[in-house]
Amino acid sequence: MPPRRQSSRIASAALAKSKAESQSAIATTLKRPAPTTNRTSPARKKKKTTSASPATKFTTPKKKSIIQPSKVTPSPITSKETSESEKSSNAESPSIFSPANQKKQKSHPVDKDIECYYSYDPNSDFTVVKNENEIWYDVVLNQCNITGSSNNNKYYRIQMLKHNATSRYFVWLKWGRVGEASTGRDLKGPFLTEEAALPTFEKKYKDKTGNKFDAETFVPKKGKYVPLEIDNDVEVNEDAFLHNKGADSKDNVEYLPSKLVPVTKELVDVLFSKEMRNEALTSFNLDLKRLPLGVPSQQQIQRGISILNIIDDKLSGSDISDSYNELSSQFYTAIPHSFGRSRPPSINNAEHLQKRYDMCNILLDMFATNETINNIEKGKKETKKVPCPADSYYDSMKAHLDVIDKKSKEFKMIKTYFEKTKGHDRMKLFDVWSVDRHGEEERYKEFECVENRRLLWHGTNIAVVAPIITSGLRIMPHSGGRVGSGIYLASMQEKSAWYTS
Numbered sequence: 001m002p003p004r005r006q007s008s009r010i011a012s013a014a015l016a017k018s019k020a021e022s023q024s025a026i027a028t029t030l031k032r033p034a035p036t037t038n039r040t041s042p043a044r045k046k047k048k049t050t051s052a053s054p055a056t057k058f059t060t061p062k063k064k065s066i067i068q069p070s071k072v073t074p075s076p077i078t079s080k081e082t083s084e085s086e087k088s089s090n091a092e093s094p095s096i097f098s099p100a101n102q103k104k105q106k107s108h109p110v111d112k113d114i115e116c117y118y119s120y121d122p123n124s125d126f127t128v129v130k131n132e133n134e135i136w137y138d139v140v141l142n143q144c145n146i147t148g149s150s151n152n153n154k155y156y157r158i159q160m161l162k163h164n165a166t167s168r169y170f171v172w173l174k175w176g177r178v179g180e181a182s183t184g185r186d187l188k189g190p191f192l193t194e195e196a197a198l199p200t201f202e203k204k205y206k207d208k209t210g211n212k213f214d215a216e217t218f219v220p221k222k223g224k225y226v227p228l229e230i231d232n233d234v235e236v237n238e239d240a241f242l243h244n245k246g247a248d249s250k251d252n253v254e255y256l257p258s259k260l261v262p263v264t265k266e267l268v269d270v271l272f273s274k275e276m277r278n279e280a281l282t283s284f285n286l287d288l289k290r291l292p293l294g295v296p297s298q299q300q301i302q303r304g305i306s307i308l309n310i311i312d313d314k315l316s317g318s319d320i321s322d323s324y325n326e327l328s329s330q331f332y333t334a335i336p337h338s339f340g341r342s343r344p345p346s347i348n349n350a351e352h353l354q355k356r357y358d359m360c361n362i363l364l365d366m367f368a369t370n371e372t373i374n375n376i377e378k379g380k381k382e383t384k385k386v387p388c389p390a391d392s393y394y395d396s397m398k399a400h401l402d403v404i405d406k407k408s409k410e411f412k413m414i415k416t417y418f419e420k421t422k423g424h425d426r427m428k429l430f431d432v433w434s435v436d437r438h439g440e441e442e443r444y445k446e447f448e449c450v451e452n453r454r455l456l457w458h459g460t461n462i463a464v465v466a467p468i469i470t471s472g473l474r475i476m477p478h479s480g481g482r483v484g485s486g487i488y489l490a491s492m493q494e495k496s497a498w499y500t501s
Contacts, residue, residue: 097229097300098211098218099139108138111159113174113182126161129169129194137201141208141225142178144332144344147325151343153178153332156208156225160201163190169197173204179338226333231297258388263403263431268390271466280463284359285337296335298364304335305360311347324348331356358461365467397469404432417455423494435469456489459496 108128130136137160145152159172170189176182191197205213210221220226258265270276296304307330314320314327322330328347337344347353386392394401404411411432418429460468473487490496 096218096220096226096303098215099135099213099227108136108159110161111157111172111174113185114161114172114187125165126163126170129160129162129197131194135214137198139205139213140228140230142228142333142336143225144178144329144336145223146329146332146344146346147323151341153337153339153344155336158201158204158208160194160197162194166190168192169194171197171200171204177341178336179340228334228336229297229300229303231295254385255388256385256391258391260388260390260394261403264394264401264433265388265390267401267431267433268394271462271469272389272393276462280362280461281359284355284362285339286335286359286363296363301335301360301363304331305357307331307334308347308353308356308360311353315350315353335360362461362463365464393466397466399435399437399469401469402434402436404434418493421457421491421493423497427493427497437469437472454491456491457493457496458487458489459499461500 108130110126110128114126128136128138137158139158141156141158143152143154143156154177155175157172157174161170161172162168163170168190170187170191173184173186173188174182175184188200189197191200202213205211208225209218209227210224211218218227260268307327310320310322311324311327311331314322314324320327324346325348328344331347332344339345345352347356387395404414414432415429418427458473475486488499
């Protein structure tokens with residue numbers, strides 16, 4: 001890919017109804033689905049002339065909507081919605097995952113570090129044990145505490161393992177600071193039976209958490225660890241951010257030639273690239289490759305969002321007794337972050353809060369994107385000749401992207417708008433696409449009578465562009481901003497550039 005398009009920075013132009021028409025009714029670069037609950041209101045009519053700023057008038061494109069990548073730098077705005085009913089108005093901790101209520105998963109992997117300290121192959125020598133109720137004896141515990149002068153950010157793992165060759169049982173223990181190699185490990189056993197190993201497993205769990213392993217409800221204890229819900233059906237490897245187990249195909253496959261024009265193929269490759277996703281997460285101190293705890297489940301991420309909601313209430317003036325450091329400790333416990341030896345920062349202002357909201361919502365959107373990727377990877381097993389990956393990713397977005405001819409009036413108009421409102425000369429417009437999401441033409445016919453429109457910019461994190469193309473821009477309760485929740489747009493490209501990444 002040419003260097004100029006390797007940049008993961010992105011901004012987008014948008015068409016929107018005027019604020020006088022409706023503060024929440026916004027049509028964007030990516031045409032949104034028909035109005036539904038928690039969605040933006042009706043959209044725009046096409047082919048209208050309107051002003052994008054007091055000094056300049058532009059004719060809206062005849063194409064659908066426009067997304068334009070350029071070399072700019074910002075932060076995320078669009079992401080998964082969070083239900084208002086999830087928002088807590090007091091300092092009670094959100095419900096914490098209990099191993100007794102774990103969802104059924106295909107398998108639990110043996111901790112790989114066991115091979116570093118003992119002459120065992122974790123993949124063939126051991127299996128993780130589960131009881132007759134389908135409960136796996138495998139827990140990942142985490143504890144973050146930044147109250148007072150504390151700087152705790154540590155994990156503890158406990159597994160009951162069966163040695164396949166001898167049918168003996170062991171209890172594997174590992175602990176350390178999040179983001180670093182384990183500083184301690186122990187393999188207790190052998191035990192003749194599962195029943196003989198169970199007291200050692202349960203005692204260690206209770207010592208570390210203050211709760212019984214089989215308790216239906218987990219009650220957090222001061223100074224103790226809490227269990228995390230890990231999605232063991234996915235794992236982190238060097239080839240992908242999230243990788244479905246069983247999605248690999250060892251057979252050689254032949255990719256068919258791409259049907260996409262080169263510049264669109266390059267765009268799709270960037271939107272679905274592992275480098276882009278890893279870069280986005282690393283910017284939030286959430287480098288999954290460095291975390292020994294596995295991939296937090298979507299439910300675990302929602303627990304983190306619930307804690308952020310409490311912090312939001314406190315910032316808004318609600319009477320919440322927990323300090324910001326206490327609440328921040330709960331959040332970093334729910335969603336492990338790698339800060340090295342540095343003290344995790346307190347989430348005590350709107351800017352820090354919004355950054356963590358953005359991280360959670362981008363991570364949730366990445367789950368959706370990676371589900372698409374993994375489904376495509378699974379398809380490789382069915383045939384030797386498979387479509388070009390970029391074509392499969394493109395089809396998964398259920399939208400039609402057309403590159404705008406650089407000689408067209410449409411492109412020249414957008415380029416003029418870009419040049420007149422950009423922040424500095426280093427910014428450059430390379431390509432413009434029109435985006436037609438499947439089914440929206442029909443859904444928006446009833447809004448063709450709306451005439452008051454402006455051509456505006458919207459900046460967002462590149463990690464969520466693919467989900468936006470698929471689902472449209474969405475308003476989440478905690479989208480931030482100076483005037484509350486909503487989709488933010490600007491008449492200056494320079495302004496929107498600050499919200500891209």
